[in-house]
Amino acid sequence: MRLPSSSARTYKDAINALNTLQSNFASIEANRKLGPNVDRHALSLNEVVEYTRRLGYSSKDFNKLNIIHITGTKGKGSTCAFTESILKQYVGVSPSTSNSPIKKIGLFTSPHLKSVRERIRINGNPINELKFTKYFFEVWDKLSSTTSSPEEWPTLQPCNQIKPMYFKYLTILSFHVFMQEGIDTAIYEVGVGGKYDSTNIIDKPTVTGISSLGIDHTFMLGNTIDSITWNKTGIFKPNVPAVVSQQLEYPESIELIQKRSKELKVSNLEVIKPLSSHIKLGLAGDFQRQNAALAVRLATVHLTSLGFNINELPQYNKELEVIEDEDLPERFVNGLIQVNWDGRCQIIHDKPGFDKITWYLDGAHTLESINVSSIWFKTELTNLINKDVKPNTKKRTKILLFNQQSRENASALLTKLYENISPSIEFDHVIFTTNITWSDGKYNSDLVSLNNSQELVDKLIIQKGLAQTWSELDAKSKRNHTRKHIFHDIETGVNFIKSLTHSSDSSEFEVFVCGSLHLVGGFLVVLDNEKD
Template identity: 25%
Template sequence: MSTDAILARLMTLHPRAIDLELGRIQRLLDTLGNPERRLPPVVHIAGTNGKGSLVAYTRAMAEAAGLRVHTYTSPHLVHFNERIRLAGTLIDNAELEAVLEECEQANDGQLITYFEITTAAAFLAFARHPADLLVLEVGLGGRYDTTNVVNNPVVTAVTPIGIDHTQFLGPTLRQIAREKSGILKHGVPAVIGRQRPEPAAVLVEDAQALDVPLFRMGHEWRMETRDSGFRYESDSLALDLPAPRLVGAHQIDNAATAVAVVERLRAAGLRIGDDAVRKGLATVEWPARLQPLVRGPLVDALPAGCELWLDGGHNEDCGLVLAEQSRAWAREPGALPLYLIFGMLTTKDAGGFLRPLARHATSAWAVPIPDHASYTPEEACRQADDVGLTCLPAPSVPDAVEDLLANVHPPFRVLICGSLYLAGTVLAKNG
């Protein structure tokens, strides 16, 4: 039985609609003997943007110190195994199939969401492998997210909060922040990344109610960008650090937030030295986040001097981040004109994502996302036109590249963006 076949079978157990609650997952975990209570020390991460990057930085720094690190992230890009990393190594197919089938049998045909039953499988695997740390990313929200059955993390962290998943979390920043702050636990230190004033106020309110020691960017710790990287300072630590390997000004924020997490982990007794922090910044990997593609059929199709980039961001704040990087590219000597190839799920605000980018891109091609409920190329082009971005429809990314080559004189820069699911499709087919 292949992993894909088991996952397809588990999808048939999914309720008609997703209602955020913890009853189903807790029932299944109780049947499994509560593996969520037998985990290594947990860093629990919520937020709208930057969660996965914070997981990647924290893991890289801890592993550079010689620690064994589990991680849990979602969604995956190409293979489901990407979600579950056991002491530094992706879970293999045999073990993944075994824990999925064990959860299926324990669930005994009852309704349960795909994320709930696969998270239970991850907890089983984590509980059975020794490690020094588990870096656990929230799936959706926080308060009623499946991962929030972990009641005793050593540190929680909240990355920047923005508008996303409004159908589940509410339409306002305040409502969304209240859901994200649901991962805060009584007396457990919370590292807070850069926030807008409204979410920041909610986090302070909820932290005070739970006697949570806050460790906030701009308050208990600070970050200052330097030409060579950045400086991190708190009352007990000052470090001059190199720029992280991941591209974009926003990644300095994410990297500094990881240093703040490491500082709290040190206070909890984990040995992660300054050299490990530096090595982690230099070695971190996190695909489809402003990732330059350097090989594969799409790259081979482009003339010399052209660049191909991939990013999975899909909301307005991600559009702002990409616009900031576009401005940085435009300031480079011999700056290349920028063209977009994008596809987006129908649950996302395509106009909000594209609006910040419209002034920086020469034009765009819109594509569907295979096997997902995405805007048709024609629908996506209308949304692009509404924000002043010239757009043409294409049936696929390779077709968009082919059309671009037929109409644009090289060299140029291409950014494929709009969805992690589209990014996964590109990575799967591009080597």
């Protein structure tokens, strides 16, 4: 694409350039048809090493970032958020050794909700637009002006036309940002899998972690828990400790994790059970106790590696696989309470312009995450109803706003949600929308997605299929109360919900926004009226 001169480049120019790197739907489908292919994935990972070489880095250079590397199927983002929040309490605190204190914490995560800058954070905050633009074009221009050997890297030729794809580019950019900004503790969330993920050029992290495992991204990772576990454990490194969540959904995976830890010469493998219920957490949902426990142990191992006194940190009982959390250090307690992770089991009240509406938000894109998400909503709503002074007298309109645009198993996810909610909660309205942000058919530039079939989006094929699934579920349950609606975009769906508050005699509206994180992110943009 043609860009303005260096002095005239803006954040919008950076985002427009970044969006040209998205996989288009055709290329994604071509990859799907190839199926799991180790050589192809290995080549893709090695390309990241080559791109960073052209920027002037080797993988060993990134060791100075003191990286915590985290993968999993469900909860890895929340685990990263808990870990970051705990370690923020130690910024400026000197360890007991002569080592320097932590000064800057970097977090690389995906996907983003409202702004791509959310993926690259420093001390808890997304990098600002000026810094993002500066570093983005430093990488862009360097990759445009350097070359790779045509014999060794035929897939990277010609270098002035081919850049890394979207996620790979952002991964490379994050390393550059953190190196230039002097980050001395970094947390990296794996994108997909582990073994061949773009983040897995990390040479020697301080510790690696695996959250709950499940079946997802099967076209890349295989369709069995064994193949997925094998791939996720690919982030294990020789002589580096690893911490793994108790695997409640697939306990059989622990045996393979132990086997892989020996193969990959992990220095110490620990399995962690959830924190006890008396510990307060800043993220809702009982399932977060597992993610919080993993984060506590990852932060402890990391701080120990930096020279902090192990006796002043949370203690781990390896025989019982529990953290002795009766007397957590104050900094850990504060970190667990002060954590913030928008779009994950988030409740929004009293939004100006949306009187009487309580929004329940959760990005959930696997069967496991839909399961915990729907149970969370059901629990929250049931507790709310039970608190009513006169039960069954206050009229509450219950609404579901849902989409899973890029999921082949969208109907299975919706079915799981329905089964968990029923029969105690019945929605009055269910709304199926695309991930398009605005009613004029446009996305905010940070939310542009080229990864879906435009035909499926334009013809609302996914949405119609989801509505049909809901009708069939209602018929099977002999319930016909729910009204179904299909909308072209998120804004129209939100405006429809708002209109119901003016035309209904309900005193309260409880709206569950669930499914794709792209839906949740677009919803938050619409709710805050943050149009480009």
